[in-house]
Amino acid sequence: MQIILYYGPIFADSHPDRTEMKSSARNIILLLLLVLPFTGCKKNITVSDKQAILFEFEYVNYAWSYQHYGFIIDGDGNVLSYKNPDKWNFPDRELRISENQVAENISICTPAGIKIPKADLLKYSAHIKNIAASKVSALKNAADDAGSAEYLCYQYSESSGMYKGTIIKMEGDFTCENLNFYSRKVAEWMKNINNILTLK
Secondary structure, three states: OOOOOOOHHHHHHHOOOHHHHHHHHHHHHHHHHHHHHHOOOOOOOOOOOOOOEEEEEEEEEOOOOOEEEEEEEEOOOEEEEEEOOOOOOOOOOOOEEEHHHHHHHHHHOEEEEEEOOHHHHHHHHOOHHHHHOOOEOOOEEOOOOOOEEEEEEEEEEOOOOEEEEEEEEEEEOEEEEEOOOOHHHHHHHHHHHHHHHHHO
């Protein structure tokens, strides 16, 4: 595509054809429309600075005797654990939960004595946005009375004050997994944290 610009004395002397002027102007506008979307700042923020939780592992089993335990990784990398709390706010069917409910859950948790290094926290939280945008495989019935173990990551909307969870992996009676490339690595990382807590 050839773009001809006319300005100053050259424009005055050349007396271009009106059709040629209109064509050139149209080409300039089209070029600007193509370029402008790429000139803004690209935002790579995957989590909000005000986000209280990034990841959660949760195990629930109603068979035989009720069991409910797990851990939360907060925005500072603290691992907070819980076991059979009397009151707990579960996300809705779309895995949405309000910031007030999250705050209540955190207040029930106990510091597990584990702090995720900042580099690791940034590394794994950087995958949240892509994991949240990926599909999850269909549920498969894999066992009976094994309960449900869920590995979740969260995004937070400051405007609505709501968290939106995404399944990374589910194990137990039913299984499924997020199909994002990094989901298995994040799930294994969280599983290792749970193994450490189990040995304590």
